[in-house]
Amino acid sequence: MAKLSGFDYNIKQDLIKSILKDKFARCAFFLLLILYLSVFLASFISPYSKEYSNRDKAYCPPSKIYIINEKGKLSFPYTYNYKRYFDKENFDTKYIEDRTKKYRVKYFSKGEKYKLFGFIPFDRHFYDVEKGGELYLLGTDINGRDNFSRLLYGGQISLTIGFLALLVSFPLGMLYGGISGYLGGKTDFIMMRIAEAIMSIPSFYLLIILASILPANMTSIQRFSLIVVILALIGWAGFSRVVRGMVLSIKKREFVIASEAIGASNLRTIVHHILPQTLSYVIVAMTLSVPSYILSESGLSFLGLGIQQPDASWGNMLKEAQEFINIISRPWLLTPGFLIFVAVLSFNVIGDTIRDVLDPNSKER
Amino acid sequence: MNLAGYVIKRIMQSIPLLFLVSIISFFLIRLAPVDPLAELRLNPSITQETLDYEVQRLGLDKPVIVQYGLWLKSFIKGDLGYCTTGERVIDKLKERIPNTLLLTSVVIILTWAVGIPLGIIAAIHWRKPIDRLLTILSSIGMAIPSFFFSLLLLLFAVKTGWFPTGGLTSYNFSEMNSIQKIGDIIHHLVLPVVVLFTISLSGLQRQMRGNLLDVLQSDYVKFARAKGLDENKVIYKHALRNAINPMVTLLGFEFASLLSGAALTEYVFQYPGLGRLILEAVMKSDINLVMASLMIGTIMLVAGNLIADILLKIVDPRVEAV
Numbered sequence: 001m002a003k004l005s006g007f008d009y010n011i012k013q014d015l016i017k018s019i020l021k022d023k024f025a026r027c028a029f030f031l032l033l034i035l036y037l038s039v040f041l042a043s044f045i046s047p048y049s050k051e052y053s054n055r056d057k058a059y060c061p062p063s064k065i066y067i068i069n070e071k072g073k074l075s076f077p078y079t080y081n082y083k084r085y086f087d088k089e090n091f092d093t094k095y096i097e098d099r100t101k102k103y104r105v106k107y108f109s110k111g112e113k114y115k116l117f118g119f120i121p122f123d124r125h126f127y128d129v130e131k132g133g134e135l136y137l138l139g140t141d142i143n144g145r146d147n148f149s150r151l152l153y154g155g156q157i158s159l160t161i162g163f164l165a166l167l168v169s170f171p172l173g174m175l176y177g178g179i180s181g182y183l184g185g186k187t188d189f190i191m192m193r194i195a196e197a198i199m200s201i202p203s204f205y206l207l208i209i210l211a212s213i214l215p216a217n218m219t220s221i222q223r224f225s226l227i228v229v230i231l232a233l234i235g236w237a238g239f240s241r242v243v244r245g246m247v248l249s250i251k252k253r254e255f256v257i258a259s260e261a262i263g264a265s266n267l268r269t270i271v272h273h274i275l276p277q278t279l280s281y282v283i284v285a286m287t288l289s290v291p292s293y294i295l296s297e298s299g300l301s302f303l304g305l306g307i308q309q310p311d312a313s314w315g316n317m318l319k320e321a322q323e324f325i326n327i328i329s330r331p332w333l334l335t336p337g338f339l340i341f342v343a344v345l346s347f348n349v350i351g352d353t354i355r356d357v358l359d360p361n362s363k364e365r
Numbered sequence: 366m367n368l369a370g371y372v373i374k375r376i377m378q379s380i381p382l383l384f385l386v387s388i389i390s391f392f393l394i395r396l397a398p399v400d401p402l403a404e405l406r407l408n409p410s411i412t413q414e415t416l417d418y419e420v421q422r423l424g425l426d427k428p429v430i431v432q433y434g435l436w437l438k439s440f441i442k443g444d445l446g447y448c449t450t451g452e453r454v455i456d457k458l459k460e461r462i463p464n465t466l467l468l469t470s471v472v473i474i475l476t477w478a479v480g481i482p483l484g485i486i487a488a489i490h491w492r493k494p495i496d497r498l499l500t501i502l503s504s505i506g507m508a509i510p511s512f513f514f515s516l517l518l519l520l521f522a523v524k525t526g527w528f529p530t531g532g533l534t535s536y537n538f539s540e541m542n543s544i545q546k547i548g549d550i551i552h553h554l555v556l557p558v559v560v561l562f563t564i565s566l567s568g569l570q571r572q573m574r575g576n577l578l579d580v581l582q583s584d585y586v587k588f589a590r591a592k593g594l595d596e597n598k599v600i601y602k603h604a605l606r607n608a609i610n611p612m613v614t615l616l617g618f619e620f621a622s623l624l625s626g627a628a629l630t631e632y633v634f635q636y637p638g639l640g641r642l643i644l645e646a647v648m649k650s651d652i653n654l655v656m657a658s659l660m661i662g663t664i665m666l667v668a669g670n671l672i673a674d675i676l677l678k679i680v681d682p683r684v685e686a687v
Binding site: 203298302322324349 | 385389511624628629632659
C-alpha cells in the first residue's frame with residue numbers, strides 16, 4: 001500500500017479532536033478503549049485461565065461480594081462459596097451460599113501462572129480469592145467455567161476478528177475495483193459481473209455455507225484464520241464496485257496521465273497514484289463496516305459454525321442461552337450479548353463522527 | 366424507453382447473473398470434501414432406486430463440468446432431488462418460501478409505514494431534541510445483534526406467556542376456523558416481526574432523513590421558499606417527492622438484507638422459513654437442499670432488486686437501463 005498521501009497529519013489530528021469533542025463519540029471512544037484494554041490484559045484481569053473448569057459448579061450463579069459484615073461493620077471485601085443441593089420437590093439442582101466460611105478477596109495476588117501478552121511469564125492476577133474460595137463474578141457456564149474470565153478471553157477473538165477481516169477484504173476490494181475501473185472495456189465488464197454475482201447471493205447464506213465446508217479437524221488457530229478469510233470474502237464485492245466508480249473519474253486526471261507518460265506499469269499507476277485518492281472514502285467505509293464483521297462472527301459462532309469450544313467467543317458463549325431454562329433462570333449467560341451490543345454501538349457512533357469529518361457534505365447525523 | 370421495454374431488458378440482464386451465481390455456488394459447494402449422497406445412503410428408509418436415480422441425476426461418476434451441466438438441466442426442469450429425510454426438495458421449498466415471503470413483506474410494509482415519516486420528522490427538526498432522540502434510538506436499533514434481541518424477546522415471551530415461543534402455527538391449527546387461523550398466525554408473527562422491524566427501521570429512518578436533508582439544500586427548494594411558498598408545501602410537494610426516489614432503490618437492498626438477517630431470527634424463533642431451512646440443511650450437510658435453497662434465495666434477491674428497479678422507473682421515468 002502506498003503511503004497515506006492525501007490523508008496527512010492534519011486530518012488525523014482533526015479526526016481525534018472531533019471524536020473527543022462530540023460527547024457521544026467521546027463516550028464511545030472510552031468505552032472501546034476500556035473494552036480493548038481489558039481483553040488485551042485478559043490473563044491478568046481474570047482470576048481463572050481459559051481452560052479452568054470446575055465440574056462440580058455448573059451454572060453456579062454470580063458470587064456476591066460483601067463489604068459490610070454480619071455485625072454491620074465495614075470489612076475487607078469477602079465472599080462465600082456456593083453449595084449445591086438437590087431440590088427434591090421441583091427436581092432441580094440449586095445453589096445456596098455456604099455461610100460457614102468467609103473467603104477474602106485478594107488483589108494483585110499470586111495465582112495461576114500465565115504468560116502476559118503471550119510471552120512474559122507472570123503469576124499475579126488483578127483480583128483473586130483466598131485458597132479454597134471460588135469467586136465467579138458473572139457465574140459459570142455448563143462446564144463450570146468462570147463466565148467473567150471467558151468473556152475477556154472471548155473478547156480477544158470477537159473484537160479482533162472484524163479488524164483482521166477488514167485487512168483482507170479492503171485491500172482486495174480496492175485492488176479489484178482499481179484494476180476493473182482502470183483497465184475498463186471487457187475486463188471491467190467481466191470483473192464487475194462477477195462482483196455482482198457474488199453480491200446477489202444472500203450474504204448470510206453464503207457465510208454459513210462457506211463456514212460449513214471447513215473441515216472439522218482443524219487447530220483453533222487454523223479455524224480462526226479461515227473464519228477471518230470467509231468473513232472477508234463476503235464484504236469485498238460491494239465495496240469494490242464503489243471503488244471502481246471512483247477510479248473511473250480519477251483515471252482521467254492529469255497525474256494519472258503523467259504517470260502513464262513516464263512509463264509506469266498499470267499496477268504501479270493503480271496502486272501508487274489512483275488508489276490513494278480513494279482513501280478518505282475507504283476509511284469511512286472501513287470504520288462503518290467493523291460492526292457488521294463483529295456481528296457476522298458472533299452470528300456464525302452463535303450457530304456453532306464459527307469459533308468452536310473450548311475457545312471462547314461472545315457468539316459461541318451466547319449459544320448456551322438458546323435454551324429456555326437457561327434464559328429464565330440463568331440470566332448471566334446473556335452478558336456476551338450486551339458486550340456485543342456495546343461494542344457495535346460504539347463503533348457505529350465513532351464511524352458516524354469520522355464520516356462527518358472526512359465527508360462534510362453528508363448530513364446523516 | 367417505455368416501461369415494457371425496460372422491464373424486458375432488466376429481466377434479460379438478470380439471466381446471465383443467475384447463471385454466474387449458479388456456477389459460483391455449485392463449485393463452492395463441490396469444494397467441500399463431502400459425498401453429496403452420504404446422508405442419503407445412511408438413511409435406511411431411502412430405497413436403492415432413489416439412490417441410483419440421484420447418482421444418475423447428479424452424474425457423480427462423471428467429471429465436474431458435466432455434473433454442473435446435469436445439475437443445471439434438472440434445476441431448470443424443476444427437479445431438485447431429495448433431502449436426507451427422503452422428502453422431495455421442491456416440496457420442502459414450496460412449504461417454506463411463502464412463510465419467508467410473508468415475514469419479509471410484513472416487515473417491509475411496516476418499516477416503510479413507520480420509517481419514512483420518522484425520517485421526515487427528523488429531517489424537518491434537524492439538530493433539534495427530537496432529531497437527536499431519533500438518532501440515538503436508531504443507533505441503538507442498528508447495534509442490537511438480531512439473535513440477541515430475539516433471545517431477549519423470547520425471555521419476555523416465556524416470562525409473560527403473552528406470546529408463543531416459536532413456530533408459525535399452534536398445535537391445534539387444523540381445528541381452527543379461518544378467522545382464528547389468521548389470528549393465530551398474526552400472534553406467532555409478532556415477535557419475529559418486532560426483531561426484524563427494529564433492525565431495518567433504523568437504517569431506513571436514517572436514509573430518509575439524509576435524503577430529505579440533501580434535497581432541502583438544493584436550489585429548487587431554496588427557490589420555492591424564496592417565492593414565498595408555504596413551508597408545508599415546500600416540504601411535502603417539492604422536496605419529499607425527490608427524496609423518496611433513492612429510497613425505492615433501497616427497497617431492493619432491504620429485501621436482500623432481510624433475507625440474510627431473517628435467518629438468525631428464524632432460527633431462534635423456530636420460524637419455518639427459508640433461512641432456517643438452509644441453516645438446518647447446512648448443519649446436516651444436505652447438499653441438494655443447500656444448493657436449491659441457495660439458488661432460490663438468490664433468485665428472490667435478484668427478483669427483489671428487479672421489482673425495486675421497475676418501481677423506480679415508474680416513479681422516476683428519467684431512469685435508463687444500464
